[in-house]
Amino acid sequence: MQRYRGQILRHRRPFWFPASNYYILSVSVAFAFFFLVWGILNDGRESTTPWIPAGVGAAIVLGSAVLIREVVLREARDRFIRSQRLIDQSVAGIARRVQERDPSKLTLERNAAILHEIARKSEAAKVLGRFGEGHREVFDLCSEYLSAVERELPTVGAGSPRIAALRRGTEVAERYHHYHLLQWAEIESRALTQQARSHDKIASKLESAKQAVGVLEFALDSYPYEPTLVESRKVLLELVSTVRFSDLIQRAERASFKGNERRALSLYQDAMFLAERENPDIQDDTIEQVNKEIARLRGTSSDA
Secondary structure: OHHHHHHOOOOOOOOOOOHHHHHHHHHHHHHHHHHHHHHHHHHHOOOOOOHHHHHHHHHHHHHHHHHHHHHHHHHHHHHHHHHHHHHHHHHHHHHHHHHOOOOOOOOHHHHHHHHHHHHHHHHHHHHOOOOHHHHHHHHHHHHHHHHHHHHHHHHOOOOOHHHHHHHHHHHHHHHHHHHHHHHHHHHHHHHHHHHHHHOOOHHHHHHHHHHHHHHHHHHHHHOOOOHHHHHHHHHHHHHHHHHHHHHHHHHHHHHHHOOOHHHHHHHHHHHHHHHHHHOOOOOHHHHHHHHHHHHHHHHHHHHO
């Protein structure tokens, strides 16, 4: 699972529909519009040349699709990427300042400036609420600040006003860290779960589902008793075991069809063991059917 935790921290670009797929879809819609208008005008006898207005309408539809992609959507995508780069540059600058090892690295002024920057990044992340990257940048910055405070406090003299400031800053940073880590985990795990459900191939389903589990386990490292994280992880683990169960059943059915009954029996038994150990909520009729297949294959093996 460590491999998936590493993967989830990579920078993810916003979704962009490939040009070939987009224009194939646009041409299909334009053709459909052409035949729809042509059929209406032809049936209604409203025009002696129904293909002309139908063609004009289809051309407008296709031209609008090109305009939407190349102007509207591309501008929105570029604007998002520019905002992400600004966040990256700003956070990188703050992180470098936090990591500096000079004795005055967390003066009262610098401490206040970093907390102000965290608050500003937090507001920006909330504006881009449906994008997980903004939340991730904030909780990463909070982690850097909290580590710096932990290193600094033992060196602060008794009675120094920095002690109260650093403790207040710790409380503020912990609140931001908690909020944005949970927001990031929810957004990322939901997106990966949707990917898992949309894939047709078992391997792709498992890959996305395991990455979603990795997101939640990363968050649980910081907040192991957070109820929403614990419950979401449980649901995702059940999804993973359900996918694995389906994979075993499909492989068993293929082995039985090919006449390899010993292999089929082994796969059915593995599926039952998985269901009993990891996912007791699999439907009873499915379990009953698998048990019937196991009994049939055992009977065949005994007869042989």
